[in-house]
Amino acid sequence: MKRREFLTKTIAASTVAAAATSIAAPNVIAAPKFRWKIVSTWPPKFPLFQTGVERFAKRVSEMSEGRMKIQVFAGGELVPALGAFEAASKGTVEAGAGASYYWAGKSAASQWFTAVPFGLNAQGMNAWMYDGGGLQLWEETYAPFNLIPRPYGNSGVQMGGWFNKEINRVEDFKGLKMRMPGLGGKVISKLGGTPVLLPGGEIFTSLERGVIDAAEFVGPLHDLKLGLYKAAKYYYTPGWHEPGTVLEVFFNKKAYEKLPKDLQNILDAAAAESNAWMLASFDSQNGDALETLITKRKVKVRRFPDEALSSLRQKALEVREEEASKDPQATKVHRAFNTFQDRVGLWGSISERSYFDAIAKKYQLG
Numbered sequence: 267m268k269r270r271e272f273l274t275k276t277i278a279a280s281t282v283a284a285a286a287t288s289i290a291a292p293n294v295i296a297a298p299k300f301r302w303k304i305v306s307t308w309p310p311k312f313p314l315f316q317t318g319v320e321r322f323a324k325r326v327s328e329m330s331e332g333r334m335k336i337q338v339f340a341g342g343e344l345v346p347a348l349g350a351f352e353a354a355s356k357g358t359v360e361a362g363a364g365a366s367y368y369w370a371g372k373s374a375a376s377q378w379f380t381a382v383p384f385g386l387n388a389q390g391m392n393a394w395m396y397d398g399g400g401l402q403l404w405e406e407t408y409a410p411f412n413l414i415p416r417p418y419g420n421s422g423v424q425m426g427g428w429f430n431k432e433i434n435r436v437e438d439f440k441g442l443k444m445r446m447p448g449l450g451g452k453v454i455s456k457l458g459g460t461p462v463l464l465p466g467g468e469i470f471t472s473l474e475r476g477v478i479d480a481a482e483f484v485g486p487l488h489d490l491k492l493g494l495y496k497a498a499k500y501y502y503t504p505g506w507h508e509p510g511t512v513l514e515v516f517f518n519k520k521a522y523e524k525l526p527k528d529l530q531n532i533l534d535a536a537a538a539e540s541n542a543w544m545l546a547s548f549d550s551q552n553g554d555a556l557e558t559l560i561t562k563r564k565v566k567v568r569r570f571p572d573e574a575l576s577s578l579r580q581k582a583l584e585v586r587e588e589e590a591s592k593d594p595q596a597t598k599v600h601r602a603f604n605t606f607q608d609r610v611g612l613w614g615s616i617s618e619r620s621y622f623d624a625i626a627k628k629y630q631l632g
């Protein structure tokens with residue numbers, strides 16, 4: 267065989283062999299290389315919150331072409347719902363999902379990364395997280411717990427809650443027993459009301475039986491499913507206590523750092539994509555549900571009077587200051603948040619707000 271012919275045949279043979287290898291390769295590495303578990307704080311199938319965690323895991327698998335699989339557990343399925351933070355922190359599981367204000371007992375600063383009463387809305391929270399230093403502060407806050415946080419969703423502005431009497435002035439909160447978690451609950455206390463902590467599943471019965479006088483949950487989509495319109499007459503807006511609730515996934519730092527760089531990028535990208543998807547889904551589906559509540563369930567939607575909102579805001583600012591003084595990290599986050607809110611708030615007031623005012627007539631409450 268001449269040298270050239272030999273070379274040609276050899277190259278051809280090795281090309282065929284290489285092609286055969288590349289065809290066979292997916293079968294050889296079919297099993298995912300990285301298997302993770304994520305435990306959430308949400309009930310099974312809880313719309314958008316839990317279905318969002320499932321969607322996130324599915325997207326990671328798709329984006330990594332099956333190299334990474336995340337098995338999803340709803341609250342209580344593997345660890346207690348509020349055990350998610352600890353489980354991921356200790357490395358019992360690689361990841362968790364929830365809302366950072368659940369971990370106020372571990373770090374006061376964590377409350378700023380979910381919802382701040384009279385704080386930023388969803389657009390503002392995204393601006394703070396992705397471009398205003400918010401995510402870096404959040405990473406810093408979770409670092410002592412070996413966790414890396416990422417926003418994976420946002421509810422948008424929530425509703426102000428369900429009431430059986432009209433709220434005409436701030437004094438109407440006095441003596442009111444209201445389901446309201448977090449910093450918002452502390453504001454209710456300052457006004458002489460009693461905040462009550464209740465899981466979602468217990469709100470309807472408590473409201474119907476008069477164990478509580480009022481309740482906030484999420485917004486039209488979730489509140490309609492819970493049937494809260496059957497237990498209260500008035501549905502108030504806006505949800506001043508949760509103006510743009512950020513939902514989180516968090517990764518065990520060691521597990522995250524063991525991943526190749528491209529899979530770390532895929533986790534980050536899937537979380538950011540999920541964040542956009544969830545806010546869009548909330549906006550779209552809340553719109554449908556609100557129409558059903560108003561037209562079919564004859565719910566009376568009311569806006570808190572300006573005077574009441576102004577008093578609520580004043581008390582909320584006091585609560586924010588008090589919480590901020592609890593530890594140095596909370597003080598640091600609080601200051602950064604306020605500076606950012608002032609800046610972005612001025613811009614929002616001459617852009618988004620000015621536009622909404624221009625189209626407001628068509629959408630005035632009846």
Ligand code: CA
Pocket residue numbers: 424482483484508
């Ligand atoms: Ca809520």
